[in-house]
Amino acid sequence: MGGNGGSGANADKRPNELLGSWFVRSGWSKGELARQVNRRARQLGANHISTDTSRVRRWLDGENPREPIPRILSELFSERFGCVVSIEDLGLRAARPSPSTSSVDLPWTGPQTVALLGEFSRSDLMLARRGFLGSSLALSAGPSLIEPMQRWLVPAPGTPAVPEPDSPLDSRRPGRLSKPELELLESTTRMFRQWDAQCGGGLRRKAVVGQLHEVTDLLQEPQPGATTRKLFKVAAELAELAGWMSYDVGLQPTAQKYFVLALHAAKEAGDRPLGSYILSSMSRQMIHLGRPDDALELIHLAQYGSRDCASPRAQAMLYAMEARAYANMGQPGRTKRAVRMAEDTFAEAEEWDEPDPDWIRFFSEAELYAENSHSFRDLAYVAGRSPTYASLAEPLMRRAVELFAKDGEHQRSYALNLIGMATVHLLQGEPEAGTEYASRAMTVAKKVRSERVNNRIRKTVDTAVRDHGDLAAVVDLTEQLAVDLPDAEAV
Numbered sequence: 001m002g003g004n005g006g007s008g009a010n011a012d013k014r015p016n017e018l019l020g021s022w023f024v025r026s027g028w029s030k031g032e033l034a035r036q037v038n039r040r041a042r043q044l045g046a047n048h049i050s051t052d053t054s055r056v057r058r059w060l061d062g063e064n065p066r067e068p069i070p071r072i073l074s075e076l077f078s079e080r081f082g083c084v085v086s087i088e089d090l091g092l093r094a095a096r097p098s099p100s101t102s103s104v105d106l107p108w109t110g111p112q113t114v115a116l117l118g119e120f121s122r123s124d125l126m127l128a129r130r131g132f133l134g135s136s137l138a139l140s141a142g143p144s145l146i147e148p149m150q151r152w153l154v155p156a157p158g159t160p161a162v163p164e165p166d167s168p169l170d171s172r173r174p175g176r177l178s179k180p181e182l183e184l185l186e187s188t189t190r191m192f193r194q195w196d197a198q199c200g201g202g203l204r205r206k207a208v209v210g211q212l213h214e215v216t217d218l219l220q221e222p223q224p225g226a227t228t229r230k231l232f233k234v235a236a237e238l239a240e241l242a243g244w245m246s247y248d249v250g251l252q253p254t255a256q257k258y259f260v261l262a263l264h265a266a267k268e269a270g271d272r273p274l275g276s277y278i279l280s281s282m283s284r285q286m287i288h289l290g291r292p293d294d295a296l297e298l299i300h301l302a303q304y305g306s307r308d309c310a311s312p313r314a315q316a317m318l319y320a321m322e323a324r325a326y327a328n329m330g331q332p333g334r335t336k337r338a339v340r341m342a343e344d345t346f347a348e349a350e351e352w353d354e355p356d357p358d359w360i361r362f363f364s365e366a367e368l369y370a371e372n373s374h375s376f377r378d379l380a381y382v383a384g385r386s387p388t389y390a391s392l393a394e395p396l397m398r399r400a401v402e403l404f405a406k407d408g409e410h411q412r413s414y415a416l417n418l419i420g421m422a423t424v425h426l427l428q429g430e431p432e433a434g435t436e437y438a439s440r441a442m443t444v445a446k447k448v449r450s451e452r453v454n455n456r457i458r459k460t461v462d463t464a465v466r467d468h469g470d471l472a473a474v475v476d477l478t479e480q481l482a483v484d485l486p487d488a489e490a491v
Helices: 017-026 030-043 053-060 069-081 110-126 143-153 168-172 179-199 201-219 225-248 252-269 272-288 292-305 312-328 332-347 365-382 387-405 411-427 431-445 451-468 472-484
Strands: none
Touching (some): 017 053, 017 069, 030 069, 069 110, 143 272, 179 201, 225 252, 252 272, 272 292, 312 332, 332 365, 411 431, 431 472
């Protein structure tokens, strides 16, 4: 009887309209839902659960079931509708400070960060087919995105801005995680990052999300203070990578949610350079989505937050992203200044006597040329397809392509810069050269599971067809596109 999970008498309870709405749309009967709850409970080992039609009716009438029933119902409705239906969406969790799944304005506290990371990664893993998770989320932009992110720099009440070293009590406390296990987690994260650079986001995204979910489980166990901070750092890197891979395959709201959770984890780790890197990823996404003003706000927040602790390589990357934002806002003077700052700061990287963290090592000389050339290319588009800015982009883009051609690891970047080179030639009225680079990009794209790469190739081919559709090279390119990239690949 008690195993059905009622939360007790509610004299003033009202019908649960949210649950009722999902239930009616599901097409299930009360008996069918009860049977599915019981089946899922047995799979979870919760053999005490024995739900029937009268219990389902009471839930619809406003009774709050105990765990694990809310979680089971969330999973069942999510699978039914092909999108995340959170516990809150079902009206089954009492009002609390934690917001709904789609919000980015989350509490800046360690336990809630862990809980939200665990819940979101679990939902993502459960909904295995492409697009399901993203379809239930809304992207945030403007003040609703920027203002919550500004709280990254606000010290949490009652906690020091910089984590204190372990106390003697901490060092005696039996943590489940040994030093070799922690080092293995860190090396696995590095390996995932290499896979992403080489193969794109589509191939290993679920593996990264699964690893992130395992780390959130570890964070729920008692660990020494230093171990907890390292686990939060690993969680932040994995969440950023899950966001980056989601962005790469076109799951934009999902990507943003992971980025936000990654920033929360970086704050708990006390790692401001890592936080600035996460903000740069969010900025890149905003540029991609046509929100350069938001991108610039995020980059300025990243620069301010890491001004006294980021390495020259990381600072150069932030300047390069600042240039991208200014370029997309149509501000050539500020773009050129940020490009120069990126180049000058990058030149200091070799004199830096501390090892860079793994997450910034991607920002090589090739990447510097690539970002700065894309800034001038973007300026050319904003300025009405200006050949002047395209000519500034060309030598930088050419150098980036040359360097990436020798780099077997960063294949996606190679493909993106081949496409960039194609667009520069098209802007300069050189369609034959443009189609040659687009064709090379397609050859690389076949090895990289990146919907971002594929979409950029399609857009570039569309531009070539629009402007030079009767050219034999362009006709050949469209035929190659139909064979090599017939449509969007499933993730």
